[in-house]
Amino acid sequence: MLDRKFIIDNVELVKTNCKNRNVTADVERLVELELSRRTAQSEIERLNAEANNVAKSIAAVKTTEEKEAKKELGRTLREQVTAAKADVERCESEIDSIQRIIPNMSHPDCPIGETDAENLELSRGKTPIPKFDFKPLDHLTLGESLDIIDFESGANVTGAGFYFLKNDAVLLDLALQQFAIRTLINAGFTPTVTPDLARNEILQGTGFIPRGPETQIYSIDGTDLSLVATAEITLGGMLAGKTVDADSLPLKLCGLSHCFRTEAGAAGKASRGLYRVHQFTKVEMFAFTLPEQSDAVHKEMLAIECKIFDELGIAYRIVDTATGDLGGPAYRKFDIEAWMPGRGDGGEFGEVTSTSNCTDYQARRLNARYRNKGEKGTKFVHTLNGTAVAISRALVALIENYQQEDGSIIVPEVLRAVVGKDVIESKRAEK
């Protein structure tokens, strides 16, 4: 969330930003409430100071009568405090409900626009879009004929949107994980395998809403835990409530986790197959940085994503996300959209990674701070996240781009050591 003082001092900027972000938030009301909250708060402080003085003086009092009189005075004062506190809490909860809607400010270079139609293509990857001299199939058809993706069993066991990876798809999965993690270790990221569940408090700190009709989150009944939608949640939670030395920043982490999403309201042909599923595996980048470092680390994350898809030999474009499509926490967001020959009529780009600089927006809610050695006070860190590889979508791109006329799939060179073969061939074709 944004700093309240900042909102009050920059009402017009915040309102314009809300408009650019396609968000309706009553900024004026927040300002009004915050000002009256402050008044009530200083009244509480004044009353507390008085009551504290009474309490201190009471021990020295000799006579019972005088003592009882002071007790009574103390009681009265504390009652007034309780009443004033109720006022503050009323303001507080309404302020908070507005404040959590107000999105982060936007990077000055962000393309301004209401929807993803305004997203700006920045550049293309090294690999050209492949030309097929046959009609390319989609990953569903290929996955089925190669017997490497089993949606039927997934639906049977768990439900629509779940799947089994089988045979060589398992090896591709593991190879992609290893390839991504290796790349990140070489780039100075500390690898982790994170929990797949987190406390709702941590979800909220990172900007995810665990309950409600439109939630993306599966929560565990009878507990305050939810399945994570991304390792961004668990990695961001690592420093929740903590203060670290400025020396230890930037802290660059990568996390391997399963990701669970309800995908409420999403359907349609563009979402078929592995493209939009309820569970997938992802290698995620995350960083805690000093404010002056976040822009550079954001570029670094984007460069790593490009490197991964360049080395996989998959065509893609880099997109600078428009303000209306940024979501709440991001200050700027770059997506990589890979070419998917089986998508739409004759192929389309589909999102495979996303990297966001959230500046101090997440950190404020998480209460993640840093301290400069020798200086007084603490400040909020900046947080960034980025997809290294979301396995399911990477598989879509990989399978569709590397398909051959006979329905087999060439294994990208960088994955061959782990997969153990150059080509994935149909069992039926072999017979």
Add this chain to the structure above:
RNA sequence: GGAGAGGUGGCAGAGUGGUCUAAUGCGCGGGUUUGCUAAAUCCGUGAGCUCGCAAGGGCUCCGCAGGUUCAAAUCCUGUCCUCUCCGCCA
């Protein structure tokens, strides 16, 4: 899962209702002494919010959330975490 113990400043650790404004030690910053270093010695050392031009005040914080009381680190309830023992288990 059962039984017990415990969570206090950067760290260690005292504190079981009212000079707690949290002892003491270590660490850290500064002064003095001193060929240098070391040692000694003295002073200072948490965070958030808020009032004030400033000097300097006020409020809150002893895992977290409530409660009792004029007054809570201290008593009560819940909760999270850590440790020890037992049980179960990949």
